[in-house]
Amino acid sequence: MGELIFWGLLTFFSAYGVFSFFFFLSDFWTEKKYLKDKCLYSVLLVKDEVCRAEQMVKALLFKAFKNDTGLCKRKIIVVDRGSSDATYQTLSALFEAERNVLVFKQDEILEKLENL
Numbered sequence: 393m394g395e396l397i398f399w400g401l402l403t404f405f406s407a408y409g410v411f412s413f414f415f416f417l418s419d420f421w422t423e424k425k426y427l428k429d430k431c432l433y434s435v436l437l438v439k440d441e442v443c444r445a446e447q448m449v450k451a452l453l454f455k456a457f458k459n460d461t462g463l464c465k466r467k468i469i470v471v472d473r474g475s476s477d478a479t480y481q482t483l484s485a486l487f488e489a490e491r492n493v494l495v496f497k498q499d500e501i502l503e504k505l506e507n508l
Contacts, residue, residue, distance in 0.1 A: 427464040434466070439473040442482045449483075449493055456492070470495045 434452055438445040449468060456466040470493065472480040480497055487493035496504055 424463055429464070431465040431467060433469055435469045435471065437471050437473055438475070438479060438483070440475045440477055440479060442477065442479050445470065445479065445483060446486060449487065453490070453492065466492060468493045469501075471498055471501050472496070473498045 434456075436445065436448060436452070438448075449470060452468050456468070460466070470483055470487075472483070472495070474497075480495065484495045487495060494504075
């Protein structure tokens with residue numbers, strides 16, 4: 393009875409793996425048609441929350457890295473909405489070396505978006 397359960401589970405998960413692989417390939421080819429040489433932007437609005445904003449940007453970077461298929465570029469735009477603390481300066485210093493994170497103030501975002 394144990395061998396029957398073993399072979400049944402082995403067959404089920406083998407078939408599941410094959411179908412999952414074919415679904416991945418079909419998704420990859422359809423995404424390739426629409427996302428090739430494009431750039432996806434994620435916009436994050438922050439105000440007076442340096443620590444939370446830093447953690448959110450790091451989480452978005454991890455998600456973008458984990459789900460990267462190499463088809464398109466992914467960038468994160470952080471917009472400071474007039475914070476009373478040093479949110480803008482802190483985030484700018486933290487993500488200065490990161491090319492995929494752009495930090496802007498609310499009043500300069502419209503001018504900068506035209507150049508992206």
